[in-house]
Amino acid sequence: MKAITVRPNSIGAEVRDVVVKETLGRGQALIRTVMTGICGTDRGIVSGKISFAYPPEGYSFLILGHEGLGRVEEIGDGVATLKKGDYVVPVVRRGCGQCLNCKIGRQDFCETGKFVEAGIRGKHGFMREFFVDDEKYLVKVPEEVKDVAVLTEPLSNVVKATEELLFVQRRMIWNCEDSTFECRNAFIVGTGPIGTFFAMTLRTLGFQVYLLNKREPSETERYISEKIGAEFYDTKLGIDKLPDADLIVDTSGVPEAFLPLMKKMRHNSALILFGTMEGEKAEIMSDLVTEIVEKNILIIGSVNASKKDFQGALNYLSIWRYRYGDVLNRMITSKVEVEEAPEVLSKKIKGEIKTVIKWS
Ligand SMILES: [Zn+2]
Numbered sequence: 001m002k003a004i005t006v007r008p009n010s011i012g013a014e015v016r017d018v019v020v021k022e023t024l025g026r027g028q029a030l031i032r033t034v035m036t037g038i039c040g041t042d043r044g045i046v047s048g049k050i051s052f053a054y055p056p057e058g059y060s061f062l063i064l065g066h067e068g069l070g071r072v073e074e075i076g077d078g079v080a081t082l083k084k085g086d087y088v089v090p091v092v093r094r095g096c097g098q099c100l101n102c103k104i105g106r107q108d109f110c111e112t113g114k115f116v117e118a119g120i121r122g123k124h125g126f127m128r129e130f131f132v133d134d135e136k137y138l139v140k141v142p143e144e145v146k147d148v149a150v151l152t153e154p155l156s157n158v159v160k161a162t163e164e165l166l167f168v169q170r171r172m173i174w175n176c177e178d179s180t181f182e183c184r185n186a187f188i189v190g191t192g193p194i195g196t197f198f199a200m201t202l203r204t205l206g207f208q209v210y211l212l213n214k215r216e217p218s219e220t221e222r223y224i225s226e227k228i229g230a231e232f233y234d235t236k237l238g239i240d241k242l243p244d245a246d247l248i249v250d251t252s253g254v255p256e257a258f259l260p261l262m263k264k265m266r267h268n269s270a271l272i273l274f275g276t277m278e279g280e281k282a283e284i285m286s287d288l289v290t291e292i293v294e295k296n297i298l299i300i301g302s303v304n305a306s307k308k309d310f311q312g313a314l315n316y317l318s319i320w321r322y323r324y325g326d327v328l329n330r331m332i333t334s335k336v337e338v339e340e341a342p343e344v345l346s347k348k349i350k351g352e353i354k355t356v357i358k359w360s
């Protein structure tokens with residue numbers, strides 16, 4: 001079958017015919033891929049800037065792709081929740097089988113680090129015509145959002161991080177006097193798909209949201225921020241005009257982008273670190289450390305998501321379809337053919353929010 005592959009220690013991706021040893025077993029389903037999303041991690045692997053990617057045992061190549069959407073082609077014995085024709089999204093991380101979190105489906109909190117991740121570490125991804133997967137790793141997609149369900153995986157990570165935030169902020173009373181979060185300001189650093197999803201999720205929870213980038217918004221970004229009721233702010237104008245923050249979410253991975261904003265942080269506020277980038281540097285002064293201590297500032301690192309977060313993401317997609325109209329469709333800024341994918345994987349499309357590859 002056709003697949004998009006990378007090889008360790010070599011730059012670039014290629015479309016080629018591959019043989020993958022998979023047979024449909026008990027509790028499994030054969031999935032025909034419909035769409036796969038392209039994200040920064042894929043591009044990092046293709047450009048060789050991400051060093052942690054590696055092929056599954058017994059293979060000299062890795063099939064890319066962790067943002068999948070497919071359709072059930074055939075089910076194995078014992079499959080209870082899926083039938084032929086269902087749309088599904090596969091989860092990315094597969095547990096170590098040893099630690100307690102992995103045993104209860106929370107491999108996003110794996111303690112041993114011996115997990116694999118489809119299309120990233122030790123497991124083939126979804127940029128291929130077909131794949132076989134366990135029912136427990138497949139999330140059923142509601143009919144009304146199947147056209148945008150390729151966005152489920154990136155959103156699932158945002159759902160998980162937001163849930164963590166709300167959980168740890170129960171250390172005190174963080175709600176406003178009217179019980180909502182409407183008195184709370186959130187800064188989102190970076191306006192890619194993850195930043196946009198944080199903005200939409202936090203707006204849905206009631207937060208006042210500022211989407212920050214060091215440039216003016218594109219036409220699509222302007223449209224989306226207006227539609228969801230967030231303010232797009234160009235940090236080149238200086239940060240003094242911004243209000244104080246109860247929450248900063250960094251999706252850039254660039255310390256220089258979020259550290260200066262930290263002086264805006266209120267008492268008991270939180271910083272979520274979500275973006276990663278290799279080789280970026282910034283200095284931290286002890287004054288900032290004092291601020292973090294004196295103001296009870298919380299710093300949360302968050303990665304990956306569990307199956308229930310994928311379900312949560314699909315619930316949000318259903319709500320937003322109704323509330324924000326065509327915003328989700330407009331986030332998918334290009335759909336490319338499989339043959340075009342290697343080029344798109346090596347270079348971002350201008351004005352891109354999310355580029356997806358069409359498979360069937
Ligand atoms: Zn584990």
